[in-house]
Amino acid sequence: MTRRTPLRRLLPPALAVVGFAWLVSAQWLWARVLATLYPGESPVLFPAGTLAQLTVRHLQLVGISSAITIAVGLPLGIWATRRSGRAFREIIVAAADVGQTFPPVAVLALSMPLLGLGALPTIVALFLYGLFPVVSGTIAGIEGVPRPIVDAAGGMGMDAGQLLRRVELPLASRVILAGIRISVIVNVGTATVGAAFGAGGLGGPIVGGLLVQNMAFITEGAVTAALLAILLDALLAALEGSVVPVAT
């Protein structure tokens, strides 16, 4: 594989980010298009905030929850493959699995008495929901490193930390990043539910639109959330290309 130069590799994602930023700040464009699509609706734009504000808020919810998910899920997954944590491997996978089978709406509803309304319960729900792909991706990635390679590394005198940093994580990075990617993308969509519990974000126009039966609001939120998911997916794919070592 010939590696592309950093500039050529970074250019397409950078252009996509700029394009997206322009699109969400172009209020006039949305107003015109939505007015054309839904001539009966008025107003056509969600009044509680500009699209740019809603998007930033949404990114905060996804960013914070994903950061916590990775900060917890990655070490947890690594630990499950270590000698000290191997006994807990099944429990960890099962727990992360349960986190994902539990619908986020249910988590939000159940956590409301405890955490109240706002961003916090949403972030907790997104964290639990996104944990499974990260943990299982980390475990699958590390366990997928061929046994002879691990043996060779150990046999040449790498200690556990060197083995992890120099061999296991680099070779597992593709699978780990795939897990993170799924987790983040799913969170973009799931975070819209948080609006019903006062978390704000792009779920605001969707939930609001459902309440007042305004299709223009729903379209505004849903289309932007979908575009955001596609954009983040592309960005993480580009990251994968620059972090993952030469194809194995």
Next chain:
Amino acid sequence: MIRFEQLTKRYDDRLAVDHLSLEVPDGRVCVLIGPSGSGKTTTLRMINRLIEPTGGRVLIDGRDTASLPTEELRRSLGYAIQSVGLFPHFTVAENVATVPRLLRWDKQRIRERVREVLALVGLEPDDYAARYPRQLSGGEAQRVGVARALAADPPVLLMDEPFGAVDPLTRGRLQGEFARIQRELRKTVVFVTHDVDEAIRLADLIAIMRDGRLVQYDTPETILDHPADGFVHDFVGADRALKRLGRVRVADVMRADVPHAAAEDAAALAKRDGGAGYAYVVDAEGRLLGWVDARMVREGRPCEEAVTRVRVEEASVGVDATLKEALSRMLGFGFRAIPVVDDAGVLLGEVGLDAAEAATEPGSRASQLRERSADGAPR
């Protein structure tokens, strides 16, 4: 010196290695061989403690390996396994530099050493250093594996079927080169294989294992001539005479003074030299081009026709080859003798069928030669 004392590995109620005791003298190659499940790889891995023994101990130069920190012990032992053990995300140079980096050598020294060992295993550093393992052929990958094991110049090498994953031709060449490197470096080597021919060719001492126990530990000659029991007899196989040829290096038995000359002179040489009836044709640098047959010259055929131009790599053998390979080549071509050339194709001499005949007789000069070189080893 490596010494096993009552070395034992138990898995539940199965003994993988059963009270194994043996000694590998310094600078010798000990080949552990046996059918699968005989405990040979388990034994090897107990030396660098990838597997912890259940009982007994391993001493290296009198020191109990259990008393050393595991990482320190392993960095002092070269370890080569099948090519799949190369790190796919490291270049060839980075792979080879693994142990020196762990030992915190400075960068300049590592760079020089990497070039040195790559050249030693026959890989041109400028061509190979920056490649990744998947850009290598099987044979090249195994050379890198050996270079990686040699990188920190450890006195002891552990090799677990290092030539297991390549075709027979490449394997033969790698074995020849390993033998050459070993003659030069004199490492203490423990080598695991299931290939009897490989064991006979490379070993100073062969340890034949069965069900975790040592059945016979002896020089290859003794094992071929006096197998300890029916198992060893069957394991070694019925073609023992032929296998004995695998012990003899062409370089040790070749005739060096063979008639050779440039094309025109070779024809005269073949005619005049009544004994041989042929002469080798070489170029100005001494590289083998072919040979002329006296009978054809006498029959008055043109010289060009009489000169048999050969594809050197097919109709000759290298100095590192064994007599077994030479015999096989002779029989294949219907020759009574075959020229011997060096890596550059320069004619060095020839070996004949007579050398093979002589070597297959027990107590022959060739086998005495080998036994003398392996003396000091326990019988």
